[in-house]
Amino acid sequence: DAGVIQSPRHEVTEMGQEVTLRCKPISGHDYLFWYRQTMMRGLELLIYFNNNVPIDDSGMPEDRFSAKMPNASFSTLKIQPSEPRDSAVYFCASTAGGWGTEAFFGQGTRLTVV
Amino acid sequence: RKEVEQDPGPFNVPEGATVAFNCTYSNSASQSFFWYRQDCRKEPKLLMSVYSSGNEDGRFTAQLNRASQYISLLIRDSKLSDSATYLCVVAPRRQGNLIFGKGTKLSVKP
Secondary structure: OOOOOEEEEEEEEEEOEEEEOOOOOOOOOOEEEEEEEEOOEEEEEEEEEEEEEEEOOOOOOOOOEEEEEEOEEEEEEEOOOOOEEEEEEEEEEEOOOOOOOOOOEOOEEEEOOO | OOOEEOOOOOOOEEEEOEEEEEEEOOOOOOEEEEEEEEEOOOOOOEEEEOOOOOEEEOOOEEEOOOOOOEEEEEEOOOOOHHHHHEEEEEEEEOOOOOOEEEOEEEEEOO
């Protein structure tokens, strides 16, 4: 298996633009997580899905952020409009069985909003 | 109080040293515990799970104290390749997510 695949690896965009981050989880994994990492706040959980259904989106910072999982092999995280404070590394991770099992992370998307 | 707290370090140690990291968590109902390792500009990867009885994997020993809500990681005979950030991770009971500490940075010098 190729592991969790995220795209793009790097994104530089101007403030106010829409940004879409993509994730392909490991086949057969039923949990998918979106995390954001910054130096100040560390790794923060934004939202997670179980069997394509959003379970907890309390970590989504505000309405500018939205996430979807239309099927078991694809998820998106969208920021519209983007702001400089959204600059961070966004990680997608997947697990088979949720808590208590190993989470496999993608390589992350490094987002810079100027 | 933060859900998972770690000393951010950095810990600068010479090769061959023994180093210990500590972590505390606030949710007494937490079910599962882990240490993840993150290399610079890379994604986190599982280092080891932490069991109530304590567990060892080569030079690495993890311990859990549920009464004190405290987790530790001991690295013996440090190698240059151990240089990384070590993340303490807690999984709340009956929830699917993982809660990460901010990490402790280790730098092993020759």
